[in-house]
Amino acid sequence: MTxxxxxxxxDTDVARPGTTKTARVKxxxxxxxxxxxxxxxxxxxxxxxxxxFISSFRPEEEIKGNGWWTIFANPGFTLDNYSExxxxxxxxxxxxxxxxxxxxxxxxxxxxxPLVLAAMAAYAFAWIKFxxxxxxxxxxxxxxxxxxxxxxxxxxxxFSGILQPxxxxxxxxxxxxxxxxxxxxxxxxxxxxxxxIFLLHNFISxxxxxxxxxxxxxxxxxxxxxxxxxxxxxxxxxxxxxxxQFLWVWNDLLVALIFSGGTSEAAPLTQRLAELxxxxxxxxxxxxxxxxxxxxxxxxxxxxxxxxxxxxxLAGSTKG
Numbered sequence: 264m265t266x267x268x269x270x271x272x273x274d275t276d277v278a279r280p281g282t283t284k285t286a287r288v289k290x291x292x293x294x295x296x297x298x299x300x301x302x303x304x305x306x307x308x309x310x311x312x313x314x315x316f317i318s319s320f321r322p323e324e325e326i327k328g329n330g331w332w333t334i335f336a337n338p339g340f341t342l343d344n345y346s347e348x349x350x351x352x353x354x355x356x357x358x359x360x361x362x363x364x365x366x367x368x369x370x371x372x373x374x375x376x377p378l379v380l381a382a383m384a385a386y387a388f389a390w391i392k393f394x395x396x397x398x399x400x401x402x403x404x405x406x407x408x409x410x411x412x413x414x415x416x417x418x419x420x421x422f423s424g425i426l427q428p429x430x431x432x433x434x435x436x437x438x439x440x441x442x443x444x445x446x447x448x449x450x451x452x453x454x455x456x457x458x459x460i461f462l463l464h465n466f467i468s469x470x471x472x473x474x475x476x477x478x479x480x481x482x483x484x485x486x487x488x489x490x491x492x493x494x495x496x497x498x499x500x501x502x503x504x505x506x507x508q509f510l511w512v513w514n515d516l517l518v519a520l521i522f523s524g525g526t527s528e529a530a531p532l533t534q535r536l537a538e539l540x541x542x543x544x545x546x547x548x549x550x551x552x553x554x555x556x557x558x559x560x561x562x563x564x565x566x567x568x569x570x571x572x573x574x575x576x577l578a579g580s581t582k583g
Contacts, residue, residue: 319344319551326548344552348539359535359556366532367560368444369519370512373451374505380452381459382467382501386489388460389468390475400464406457414453415521422446422522443529446522451512459504466500467493502571509564513557532557 291297314331320340321331329337348359387393388400470493478488494501516533523529536557539549 315551316555318548319555321548323548326551344548345556348549348553348556359532359553362530362532362535363556365529366513366557369447369451369529369531370509370560372444372448373455373512374509376448376452377455377459377508378501378505381456381463381504382494382497383489384456384460385463385467386485386493388464389470390488391485400460403457404461407461411454411517418446418450418453419521422449443523447519447529450518450522451508451515454518455508455511459508462504463497463500466497470496499571502568506565506568510561513561 317331317334318326320342321334322339322341322343325333325337325339384403388396474492475488478492483491513531514533515531516537519529519531520534523531523534536550536553539547539553
């Protein structure tokens with residue numbers, strides 16, 4: 264008597280496409296309920312910004328007398344706030360052009376410097392084997408928990424002692440306030456490197472090793488591999504970090520306020536925005552207009568690099 268063979272149980276996750284763990288998570292995140300929740304969060308997040316935008320076009324007496332939502336019952340718009348912020352040259356409300364240029368002069372180098380240094384360091388940790396590389400990488404990663412405020416006084420002592428002669432000589436030669444800019448650049452670079460190295464290392468280490476090995480067999484040096492292979496493939500991660508770093512530096516007030524020397528020569532836009540409300544906070548109608556002037560550049564940066572943003576954030580998070 265022969266026994267009837269029993270069929271092996273079928274793994275439904277393998278047999279039926281679209282039932283893997285990744286597919287199930289994707290289905291939940293794209294469901295109707297998740298979409299509704301996302302829309303509610305987006306509306307709640309955007310509502311204060313919309314109110315600030317409406318207030319920037321309202322007359323001063325209306326802003327101080329009632330809320331922005333009354334614009335629908337009592338419409339009234341004016342460009343006086345923007346005119347005062349952009350065109351006025353009085354001592355109490357100077358033009359923002361100089362501060363706008365200062366913010367660009369601070370944010371662009373303070374984004375490029377840590378990006379370049381972190382990319383080279385991430386490549387070294389990922390593909391160049393040397394003694395103590397693992398411990399050094401863990402140490403750099405652990406530096407992210409050090410509070411920024413803890414390093415302000417030591418950096419001020421270094422800048423006032425060691426770098427002062429060099430800063431003054433370079434500033435006199437170029438006829439620019441290099442001493443103030445250089446301090447801010449170095450400070451932002453130092454604070455950005457731990458996170459930048461960690462993020463870029465996660466991306467660069469996921470590049471197939473066969474590509475690196477083939478280039479090395481063909482005689483390419485580490486510099487050639489880095490410039491011709493790593494940089495083109497790591498553009499999504501580089502762009503994602505560039506967005507984060509630029510927005511952080513552009514919106515920063517603490518570091519710029521401390522290392523700019525307290526002068527308007529290197530003061531960023533955020534420092535002037537903090538002064539626009541007046542000594543008693545009674546002139547905040549100017550702040551509403553100035554805030555949206557300061558939003559122009561970050562919006563341009565984000566929308567020009569947004570196609571790389573999600574790809575860079577998800578780099579290294581999944582395999583397969």
